[in-house]
Amino acid sequence: MYKLTYSPASPYVRKVRLAGYLSGLNDQIELLNPDHETHIKMKLNNPLGKIPVLMTPNNQYVFDSRVIVELLNDTSGKLYPNDDNKKIILTNAALTEGLVDSSLLYVYSIRYAGDQKPSEVWQKLQLTKIENTIVYLDKNVSNDFNPSKVYISHIGLIVALDYLNFRKIYDWEMKTKNLVAWHKQVSASMPGYKETYPKDPS
Ligand SMILES: N[C@@H](CCC(=O)N[C@@H](CS)C(=O)NCC(=O)O)C(=O)O
Known part of the structure; x- marks a missing residue:
């Protein structure tokens, strides 16, 4: 095990x-x-x-x-292919990882501020990265999703989008028709999606 x-x-x-x-x-x-x-x-x-x-x-x-x-x-051998697409998929996955990094830095700016007010400059920096990435993804996300080709880049994006909602950091669904449609389709065919949806520790 x-x-x-x-x-x-x-x-x-x-x-x-x-x-x-x-x-x-x-x-x-x-x-x-x-x-x-x-x-x-x-x-x-x-x-x-x-x-x-x-x-x-x-x-x-x-x-x-x-x-x-x-x-x-x-x-x-199921998380990314070992061919010319590998670098593209891992680069896309790295982008989604950056989205999660910025989200967590935003959350920590509040969690670890102690009795200080969180830095607005820092929060704005993270929100700008998040917003730019969401706009980029809405333009570039593929509309011809093939459920038999789910990779780590799909997992990364699902995780990042759900985390933004879970922590109410940024309302990405507001102006992103493509991304909303992508999320609906991909989450429905992703094994373990519901079982792993984020929740606060009990
Ligand atoms: N780059 C790391 C990031 C892991 C990470 O930041 N995990 C968070 C939990 S979501 C953590 O352990 N935070 C505690 C800390 O930063 O001290 C990875 O991909 O595993």
């Missing part, structure tokens, strides 16, 4: 879980809650103190989420 540090709200953990579903490896991934002794040990193995960390069946620790995705792809 693989072991994965779990949090129901983490977009990076969700990405790995969806990659597990798409790889057909979900049944082999045990989710460990934050208070689980092994979760704590695994997290300590990443000096950055971040999740996700994956423990392989031969007890190797792997992070971050991008490397875990690579590992799952090495095992399944």
